[in-house]
Amino acid sequence: MSEAQLSMEQIDTLLIAAVAAPSMHNTQPWRFEVSGNVIDVFLDGSRALPAEDPTGRAMRIAAGAATFNLRCAAASLSYSSWFGLVPDPARPDLVARVVVEPTDNPDHALKELAQQIPRRHTNREPARPVRVLVEERMALSQAAMADGAELTWLPADKVDEVLRLLIDTDLREIGDWHRRAERSHWVGGERSTDGIPSSVLGPRSAAYPSPVRDLGTRPTDQTRMQATFEAEPTLAILSTVGDSLTDQLTAGLALQHTLLAATRDGLKAAFLNQLLEYDDLRRTVQRITGKPGYAHMVIRFGHSTGQATTPRRPISTFVHTAPSER
Numbered sequence: 001m002s003e004a005q006l007s008m009e010q011i012d013t014l015l016i017a018a019v020a021a022p023s024m025h026n027t028q029p030w031r032f033e034v035s036g037n038v039i040d041v042f043l044d045g046s047r048a049l050p051a052e053d054p055t056g057r058a059m060r061i062a063a064g065a066a067t068f069n070l071r072c073a074a075a076s077l078s079y080s081s082w083f084g085l086v087p088d089p090a091r092p093d094l095v096a097r098v099v100v101e102p103t104d105n106p107d108h109a110l111k112e113l114a115q116q117i118p119r120r121h122t123n124r125e126p127a128r129p130v131r132v133l134v135e136e137r138m139a140l141s142q143a144a145m146a147d148g149a150e151l152t153w154l155p156a157d158k159v160d161e162v163l164r165l166l167i168d169t170d171l172r173e174i175g176d177w178h179r180r181a182e183r184s185h186w187v188g189g190e191r192s193t194d195g196i197p198s199s200v201l202g203p204r205s206a207a208y209p210s211p212v213r214d215l216g217t218r219p220t221d222q223t224r225m226q227a228t229f230e231a232e233p234t235l236a237i238l239s240t241v242g243d244s245l246t247d248q249l250t251a252g253l254a255l256q257h258t259l260l261a262a263t264r265d266g267l268k269a270a271f272l273n274q275l276l277e278y279d280d281l282r283r284t285v286q287r288i289t290g291k292p293g294y295a296h297m298v299i300r301f302g303h304s305t306g307q308a309t310t311p312r313r314p315i316s317t318f319v320h321t322a323p324s325e326r
Helices: 008-018 057-076 108-114 134-146 156-173 177-186 245-264 273-277 279-289
Strands: 030-035 038-043 079-085 094-102 150-153 234-240 268-271 294-302 319-322
Touching: 008 030, 008 057, 008 319, 030 057, 038 057, 057 079, 057 094, 057 108, 057 245, 057 294, 079 245, 094 245, 108 245, 134 150, 134 234, 134 245, 156 234, 156 273, 156 279, 234 245, 234 279, 245 268, 245 294, 273 279, 273 294, 279 294
Parallel strands: 030 319
Antiparallel strands: 030 038, 038 094, 079 094, 150 234, 234 294, 268 294
């Protein structure tokens, strides 16, 4: 077997890691093509969310996160990796190309983060009353910066501003049956391959507005048990300088780097991204940071013991192995 040809076992390791990345409503909007030692990452338009993600920005963030996981898994196999984003403008669904090669000196930071991939899960449980330390915040900011994004930690008054914006979001959604129908397609019930099962929605918040997004749309999910969430949630905004297709993929790389670093440090994360589904509110969120740029994620960090996981599709449903010649 040529050194440039990945074995099926190696391909499995790489792609199992890739698809463990987060995606909006766990749609898993990606597919992969493997040719020799090259892995192409494509968007899967059949898994788009036209009501909640009409521009595909969330899909590209998810693809960027999957690409970062690929690089971590490659390091765990003692491979080096380099990648290009949007490598072929004529093929808009091809969003990243990753090339892996054997090395005697794999990236040890990526290799360490690879261990966190199966441990990282979105956590919608109340956080314990333990503050996120300055040192922990700095480490996560550095993780985001390493992949071209900025993580802005919000002080208490800015957190309140963001939470108040959630009221506006909820009012807009009252008459939007397209959004509710789309969400109910992906969220709730028992699920074995994709979407978000009812079992991982977490409790409903006893207070409003809530620092955790309530995705429940089905009657049984809307009446699940309540809990008291932290009065002073820790929120951070992940932003990039620009908002091109490449910037959105970069946001995904930085997001996953940040989430894996948080997992390593014993932190859990969840998202309040409904604010970013509206262009004007997205601009407002970025203004709240006091910095120029474009907001891509609103992330709640905290210490929690919840371990709920979402399912993933079998590898055979999203990978195609091509001949090694290109």
